[in-house]
Amino acid sequence: MRRRRSKKERIALLIMCAALTLAAAVCFLGALFLGGELDSQRAAERWKGEGELEFRQLSCFVPVDEKLSLNQIYQFRTDLMKRLHEAALDADSDQTLFVDAWSCTGKALASTDLGKGDASVIAVGGDFFQFHPLRLLSGSYFREGDLMQDLVLLDEELAWILFGSTDLQGLTMKIDGVPFQIAGVIQREQDFASQKAYTAGMGLYMSFDAWKSLHETAGITSYELVLAEPVKNFAVNFTREKFPIGHGEIVVNSGRFRMGRLLGLVAQFGTRSMQKLGVLLPYWENAARCMEDYCALLCFLGWLFILIPAIVLTVTLFRLLRRGKERLTDEVLPGWRDNAEEFVRVRRRRRWEKRQGKHESR
Numbered sequence: 001m002r003r004r005r006s007k008k009e010r011i012a013l014l015i016m017c018a019a020l021t022l023a024a025a026v027c028f029l030g031a032l033f034l035g036g037e038l039d040s041q042r043a044a045e046r047w048k049g050e051g052e053l054e055f056r057q058l059s060c061f062v063p064v065d066e067k068l069s070l071n072q073i074y075q076f077r078t079d080l081m082k083r084l085h086e087a088a089l090d091a092d093s094d095q096t097l098f099v100d101a102w103s104c105t106g107k108a109l110a111s112t113d114l115g116k117g118d119a120s121v122i123a124v125g126g127d128f129f130q131f132h133p134l135r136l137l138s139g140s141y142f143r144e145g146d147l148m149q150d151l152v153l154l155d156e157e158l159a160w161i162l163f164g165s166t167d168l169q170g171l172t173m174k175i176d177g178v179p180f181q182i183a184g185v186i187q188r189e190q191d192f193a194s195q196k197a198y199t200a201g202m203g204l205y206m207s208f209d210a211w212k213s214l215h216e217t218a219g220i221t222s223y224e225l226v227l228a229e230p231v232k233n234f235a236v237n238f239t240r241e242k243f244p245i246g247h248g249e250i251v252v253n254s255g256r257f258r259m260g261r262l263l264g265l266v267a268q269f270g271t272r273s274m275q276k277l278g279v280l281l282p283y284w285e286n287a288a289r290c291m292e293d294y295c296a297l298l299c300f301l302g303w304l305f306i307l308i309p310a311i312v313l314t315v316t317l318f319r320l321l322r323r324g325k326e327r328l329t330d331e332v333l334p335g336w337r338d339n340a341e342e343f344v345r346v347r348r349r350r351r352w353e354k355r356q357g358k359h360e361s362r
Helices: 007-035 043-048 070-086 091-097 156-162 192-197 208-214 234-242 259-267 283-361
Strands: 055-061 098-111 116-126 135-139 151-155 172-175 178-187 203-207 222-228 249-252
Touching: 007 283, 043 055, 043 222, 055 234, 070 098, 070 116, 070 222, 070 234, 098 156, 098 208, 116 156, 116 208, 151 156, 151 172, 156 178, 156 203, 192 283, 203 208, 222 234, 234 249, 259 283
Parallel strands: 116 203, 151 178
Antiparallel strands: 055 222, 055 249, 098 116, 098 172, 098 222, 135 178, 151 203, 172 178
16 A cells, blocks of 8 residues: 655645746746847837737848848849739838848958057948847947948947047048048947857947948848738748848748747757858857757756646646545445435335325225
8 A cells, every 4th residue: 555645745745846836937937038138139029019010030141152242132122022012012111011131240440540450340231220229329320321321330349449438429430441430339239148149359330332342342141131921921931932042041030039949949959059051140140049049948947847846736636536536436426325225215105104194094
């Protein structure tokens, strides 16, 4: 006969289950929190606003030896607007149905009369800062439609090296000996994943057109898109069909921190970090993948922690059901059966007595 647990053992088991359940809740909440930390992965949410139409965010990363030109980007835009019209979306609202941006990276000598240094360059086009709303310490962003293409944004470190200040809007500097005007100064992302991923040192942002004028061989290696989703998978299917990705990689940013997808990453442990496409990922994508790994680990631990309380609860319910069945069989049902038999005997006795009374009255 199996020994029943003592009261102390039951209390200890209850405390352990409560602690594991609490740990699981902390893991799940931690994954939820970390999944919302990266602004670069939430462009579709910001673009959608309060509207009912769904949007998806995608990123296309091209191998370093297969750089794209602006003509290819513009052709993709043309194909995209045509497909949106075919999908019966408002032809006069192209500017609200999608937003895109592109970029590449490089190195340059940044200098002023006060200082100089090698800087990492991120050359951008489209509405880049819609995807990457970096915190402005001074000034403003530059945009694709600006008349002046000689505007640059410095990060805080480069601003201090060149000027000893961050209030630099309107001042001039030189990049590889060519004068540019400073639009503002930004602070880089403060989350741990971005800080781990960004290792390029002090840097600046400038327009792709301006960078192209300095380096004729420059080409686009990263393209980002937020696109309306009138039907499921419209955005990703169209991009895979029409975007000149070559041997590159298309990433669906929207929903990348969902529980199911994160648990799927656990199954890819050991192979996920293998790079076989020759793609040099920008730091924000590396930050997102770093955050994915942490979130996947937290989700895995959360389910692992909740497993023991779930088993204990299942076993306890099973035992309660079994005990209930035994009690029903051994105690309740026999009592009901005896009561029923007694009820039948009483009724029969009354009927017999009633018939006897009628017989004697005659």
